[in-house]
Amino acid sequence: MSQEALEFYVAEHARTIALDTDWLHGLRQSALSNFRRAGFPDTRQEDWRYTDVRPILKRRFVQAGDSGDLAADAGFEGMRFAGLDAHELAFINGHYDKGLSRLGPLPQGVILTSLAEALIKYPQQVKDCLANFPGLDANGFQALNTAFLTHGTLLYVPAGVTVATPVHLIFRSNRQPEPRMAFLRNLIVLGRGASLTVIEDYSGTADAEYMTNVTTCISGGEGASLRHYKLQGESQKSYHIAATHIRQARDCRVESCSIALGGALVRNDITASLDGEGAEVALDGLYMGNGRQHVDNHTWIHHRSPHTTSREEYKGVLNDHARAVFNGKVIVHEHAQKADARQANDNLLLSDNAEIDTKPELEIHADDVKCSHGATIGQLDENMLFYLRSRAVDADTARSLLIFAFADAVVSRIGLRPIRERLEAMILGKLPDSGLIKEFVQ
Amino acid sequence: MSSQPHDVEQLVRQEYKHGFVTDISTDTVPPGLNEDVIRLISARKNEPEWLLEWRLTAYRHWLTMTEPAWAHVHYPKIDFQAISYYSAPKSKKDGPKSLDEVDPKLLETYAKLGIPLQEQKLLAGVAVDAVFDSVSVATTFKEKLAEAGVIFGSFSDAVQNHPELVRQYLGSVVPATDNYFAALNSAVFTDGSFCFIPKNTRCPMELSTYFRINAANTGQFERTLIIAEEGSYVSYLEGCTAPMRDENQLHAAVVELIALDRAQIKYSTVQNWYPGDENGVGGIYNFVTKRGDCRGTGSKISWTQVETGSAITWKYPSCVLRGDDSVGEFYSVAVTNNYQQADTGTKMIHIGRNTRSTIVSKGISAGHAQNSYRGLVRIAKSAEHARNYTQCDSLLMGDRCGAHTFPYIETRNATAVLEHEATTSKIGDDQLFYCMQRGISGEDAVNMIVNGFCKEVFKELPMEFAVEAQKLLGVTLEGAVG
Numbered sequence: 013m014s015q016e017a018l019e020f021y022v023a024e025h026a027r028t029i030a031l032d033t034d035w036l037h038g039l040r041q042s043a044l045s046n047f048r049r050a051g052f053p054d055t056r057q058e059d060w061r062y063t064d065v066r067p068i069l070k071r072r073f074v075q076a077g078d079s080g081d082l083a084a085d086a087g088f089e090g091m092r093f094a095g096l097d098a099h100e101l102a103f104i105n106g107h108y109d110k111g112l113s114r115l116g117p118l119p120q121g122v123i124l125t126s127l128a129e130a131l132i133k134y135p136q137q138v139k140d141c142l143a144n145f146p147g148l149d150a151n152g153f154q155a156l157n158t159a160f161l162t163h164g165t166l167l168y169v170p171a172g173v174t175v176a177t178p179v180h181l182i183f184r185s186n187r188q189p190e191p192r193m194a195f196l197r198n199l200i201v202l203g204r205g206a207s208l209t210v211i212e213d214y215s216g217t218a219d220a221e222y223m224t225n226v227t228t229c230i231s232g233g234e235g236a237s238l239r240h241y242k243l244q245g246e247s248q249k250s251y252h253i254a255a256t257h258i259r260q261a262r263d264c265r266v267e268s269c270s271i272a273l274g275g276a277l278v279r280n281d282i283t284a285s286l287d288g289e290g291a292e293v294a295l296d297g298l299y300m301g302n303g304r305q306h307v308d309n310h311t312w313i314h315h316r317s318p319h320t321t322s323r324e325e326y327k328g329v330l331n332d333h334a335r336a337v338f339n340g341k342v343i344v345h346e347h348a349q350k351a352d353a354r355q356a357n358d359n360l361l362l363s364d365n366a367e368i369d370t371k372p373e374l375e376i377h378a379d380d381v382k383c384s385h386g387a388t389i390g391q392l393d394e395n396m397l398f399y400l401r402s403r404a405v406d407a408d409t410a411r412s413l414l415i416f417a418f419a420d421a422v423v424s425r426i427g428l429r430p431i432r433e434r435l436e437a438m439i440l441g442k443l444p445d446s447g448l449i450k451e452f453v454q
Numbered sequence: 455m456s457s458q459p460h461d462v463e464q465l466v467r468q469e470y471k472h473g474f475v476t477d478i479s480t481d482t483v484p485p486g487l488n489e490d491v492i493r494l495i496s497a498r499k500n501e502p503e504w505l506l507e508w509r510l511t512a513y514r515h516w517l518t519m520t521e522p523a524w525a526h527v528h529y530p531k532i533d534f535q536a537i538s539y540y541s542a543p544k545s546k547k548d549g550p551k552s553l554d555e556v557d558p559k560l561l562e563t564y565a566k567l568g569i570p571l572q573e574q575k576l577l578a579g580v581a582v583d584a585v586f587d588s589v590s591v592a593t594t595f596k597e598k599l600a601e602a603g604v605i606f607g608s609f610s611d612a613v614q615n616h617p618e619l620v621r622q623y624l625g626s627v628v629p630a631t632d633n634y635f636a637a638l639n640s641a642v643f644t645d646g647s648f649c650f651i652p653k654n655t656r657c658p659m660e661l662s663t664y665f666r667i668n669a670a671n672t673g674q675f676e677r678t679l680i681i682a683e684e685g686s687y688v689s690y691l692e693g694c695t696a697p698m699r700d701e702n703q704l705h706a707a708v709v710e711l712i713a714l715d716r717a718q719i720k721y722s723t724v725q726n727w728y729p730g731d732e733n734g735v736g737g738i739y740n741f742v743t744k745r746g747d748c749r750g751t752g753s754k755i756s757w758t759q760v761e762t763g764s765a766i767t768w769k770y771p772s773c774v775l776r777g778d779d780s781v782g783e784f785y786s787v788a789v790t791n792n793y794q795q796a797d798t799g800t801k802m803i804h805i806g807r808n809t810r811s812t813i814v815s816k817g818i819s820a821g822h823a824q825n826s827y828r829g830l831v832r833i834a835k836s837a838e839h840a841r842n843y844t845q846c847d848s849l850l851m852g853d854r855c856g857a858h859t860f861p862y863i864e865t866r867n868a869t870a871v872l873e874h875e876a877t878t879s880k881i882g883d884d885q886l887f888y889c890m891q892r893g894i895s896g897e898d899a900v901n902m903i904v905n906g907f908c909k910e911v912f913k914e915l916p917m918e919f920a921v922e923a924q925k926l927l928g929v930t931l932e933g934a935v936g
Contacts, residue, residue: 390871
């Protein structure tokens with residue numbers, strides 16, 4: 013099956029990817045040959061032991077672009093945040109839609125454009141950014157992403173510039189008789205002391221089948237500061253394979269929050285590399301699964317310089333037959349003295365058929381460090397339930413409230429109110445008995 | 455404060471004190487592994503036909519397997535044909551019936567190790583089944599144990615005297631085909647300990663075995679089998695040391711524990727095999743499969759280990775919590791220095807209802823050593839109300855060593871409660887300063903802090919071992935308390 017799928021993607025590549033400028037052609041071809049060599053990951057590989065990608069290999073997704081499949085569905089407008097002034101870039105089935113995008117005035121020197129356009133207008137910036145992230149084709153999905161590299165975003169903020177208005181990247185997929193796949197590459201570059209807020213927002217028509225394969229590369233210069241939110245509310249029948257690569261120079265600070273609520277099979281890989289002294293990263297995450305959803309979060313945090321700090325907190329709520337995987341690895345490299353890393357992964361299992369596989373890992377090659385991780389799996393605290401019940405809250409409501417509070421701990425840290433409110437509504441939608449607590453939490 | 459690195463260095467640079475070779479003639483099979491060697495081992499040990507078949511099946515399966523590469527350890531490829539698979543002290547032929555008949559050189563060896571073989575008879579504390587290379591040479595207190603109905607002796611004796619028990623339980627916890635090194639062990643194991651505690655019996659004393667690899671180029675493949683019947687209790691102590699050798703020696707043991715209803719087994723290990731010299735030359739490869747099966751309701755298996763030796767340690771004492779209300783425990787201190795590598799941890803497989811497990815692992819890494827904790831906690835769907843608590847802490851001494859944690863936690867039951875915590879740190883300058891400004895020398899302060907770090911595990915050790923463990927770390931428990 014893997015071999016057939018492999019040949020299918022190679023053929024699809026030949027069908028849809030035109031010969032292009034020399035350097036890009038070379039990059040795509042070498043990624044394609046890496047893909048042929050690596051193939052798709054299987055459960056015998058340590059990083060994929062809990063996630064079986066065969067459902068993806070069984071299906072034949074095709075690239076969008078044929079006439080008629082690039083129209084927005086009715087749900088698209090709802091993805092804009094009412095009450096949030098933002099630069100919006102819209103993508104339908106992986107293709108940039110200029111008509112639906114709304115870009116406000118940008119500070120001098122800032123580039124915010126689709127990658128397809130950037131390849132023509134700003135090839136040097138694209139090239140520079142890609143050169144900063146070598147080896148992004150280690151596994152089959154990432155290699156494919158590079159081989160198909162065409163669509164996505166280039167967001168370049170020069171040194172010293174603060175982009176006050178958040179950038180909202182909207183990725184919408186819709187239902188097609190032949191399911192579509194979108195290959196997306198987002199390049200985000202912050203110069204020295206630059207500052208930015210980016211929202212990556214993925215969703216699709218309810219019950220539509222499609223695949224999203226996205227790689228986001230974030231490069232933060234000295235003293236730069238980035239707030240990055242990835243909201244994944246894809247359709248329950250979709251496949252979402254994502255990789256985020258973050259590189260941080262001296263004193264660069266990145267906060268990245270990943271919310272995974274949708275998708276049938278979801279894989280999120282986040283790699284943060286603290287290259288410069290004093291760099292700091294905070295990774296937060298929330299995953300909620302019901303039905304037969306499978307959500308796999310893998311994070312790698314590399315402390316490569318002294319005095320680097322990382323914080324990581326992932327929470328999961330699993331119901332029905334859902335399964336979640338968390339694999340968080342913190343690597344403190346030699347010479348990265350005074351590294352400070354804290355990691356936590358907490359899970360609530362609401363059903364006997366749900367499953368969680370968690371693996372918080374530490375790999376430490378320096379001695380003067382403070383590293384800790386913790387993982388918990390359990391149910392609601394009996395004492396808290398008792399507290400609520402003793403105040404005349406019935407059992408179902410109390411339970412529901414506590415689950416909501418558990419999940420909301422991640423969401424409530426998001427600084428932008430319109431995002432918070434939408435996520436809270438989405439969380440309520442995924443909880444059992446949420447009708448009971450609406451009056452308390454909204 | 456400037457003296458601190460120096461003190462730490464001294465502390466971690468203790469030389470291997472047990473490095474001497476006992477010069478007694480041994481009866482060694484030429485190196486190499488094939489079915490004939492296995493037949494020869496089996497014939498020498500006068501084994502029944504079924505056991506030979508069992509060994510051969512394991513060997514044939516082993517041939518189809520590949521050496522595992524997933525552990526966080528690096529070593530040159532082992533040439534299994536260069537190892538001699540059988541080595542027995544010659545004096546065994548007469549079969550010593552009391553300590554007086556034992557080769558005095560052997561006794562001297564034990565004396566150097568501080569094993570109280572002679573004293574023990576007087577002090578009536580511990581029965582020792584000493585394994586010297588591959589054959590059991592002295593067994594004490596058999597009479598007293600026999601009175602209680604406890605069978606304790608060498609594995610070879612058990613095969614001769616209690617074949618029905620061996621046949622019933624051998625391989626029932628660690629099947630011959632379990633993993634690469636377990637399969638190898640099943641094919642070529644030479645001796646080990648066998649222990650059977652009958653129903654409702656509390657073993658009258660702590661049982662102890664000292665293993666010691668002596669002859670050069672001989673792998674040691676022991677097999678230990680402990681069966682605790684309904685309502686019984688046993689505490690078993692295992693200590694290991696090996697003399698200094700330049701070549702790397704392979705040690706692939708298998709330990710199987712079986713606890714029936716309400717039975718309790720406490721298994722303690724102090725492992726001090728030769729770790730290689732300061733440059734990482736020589737040392738023991740310690741590739742061990744240890745597993746306990748809590749087969750009965752309310753049974754309990756507790757592993758305590760202090761791992762200070764071996765060039766490479768690859769060891770995961772595990773508990774299969776099959777019976778309802780059964781309990782698994784794992785307490786470990788693993789110390790690595792110079793170029794030692796340790797990849798150790800535990801597996802707790804929760805199958806029965808209300809099963810509980812506790813894991814406390816302390817890793818200390820110094821010099822160029824790599825120390826990894828690798829553990830699995832699996833809650834099966836059937837394990838209602840399972841509970842696990844895991845804590846693994848690492849202490850780093852020196853900036854060229856590594857400490858790693860790879861815990862796997864798999865949960866398929868919503869009523870399970872699991873907690874996992876891990877920390878990594880070095881001895882804090884402020885902690886040292888606090889001690890030193892109160893007049894405690896730097897070295898004593900380090901000792902105290904290391905001791906305090908390991909205390910949770912040491913307190914699980916039987917008294918005799920706790921003393922040895924303290925010596926091995928070069929620190930005193932009392933200091934940490936005061």
